[in-house]
Amino acid sequence: MTKGKGTPYVMISCRSAGRGTEIRNALHSLGGHIRVALFFAKHKKISEQIEILKESYVHIVIGTPERLRQLQEEGSLNCKYLDVFLIDMDRDMKNYSILDNNDTNKALLRLYDAAVAK
Numbered sequence: 001m002t003k004g005k006g007t008p009y010v011m012i013s014c015r016s017a018g019r020g021t022e023i024r025n026a027l028h029s030l031g032g033h034i035r036v037a038l039f040f041a042k043h044k045k046i047s048e049q050i051e052i053l054k055e056s057y058v059h060i061v062i063g064t065p066e067r068l069r070q071l072q073e074e075g076s077l078n079c080k081y082l083d084v085f086l087i088d089m090d091r092d093m094k095n096y097s098i099l100d101n102n103d104t105n106k107a108l109l110r111l112y113d114a115a116v117a118k
Helices: 017-028 046-055 065-074 102-115
Strands: 010-013 036-039 060-063 084-087
Touching (some): 010 065, 010 102, 017 036, 017 060, 036 046, 036 065, 046 065, 060 065, 084 102
Parallel strands (some): 010 060, 010 084
8 A cells, every 4th residue: 555656665775777677676576566666867767757656656666866866856756654765785896885986975865865864
């Protein structure tokens, strides 16, 4: 059961679209009726992602920190009922995590402040 369109219970912030797809596939392999949405700059245009959130009930959103923050700031991603804010700490080929990159680190802090801390 969801509270409203664009209102997830779980937000997973990850370093890349590829990693987000891996997470989504792992969640789908668990079975059940989990509604998962992916949000990345290269995935779709932000206008398309806004429409998805306005028209869809989602349980889990997965995306890069900056795109999730943009959607939340725009108002289409409602974090009112957010129960879990998960930071995926997987490392890339250069052994960097989401916190090791200055751009994603800063975006992650902005996302946390906008979506969770308030």
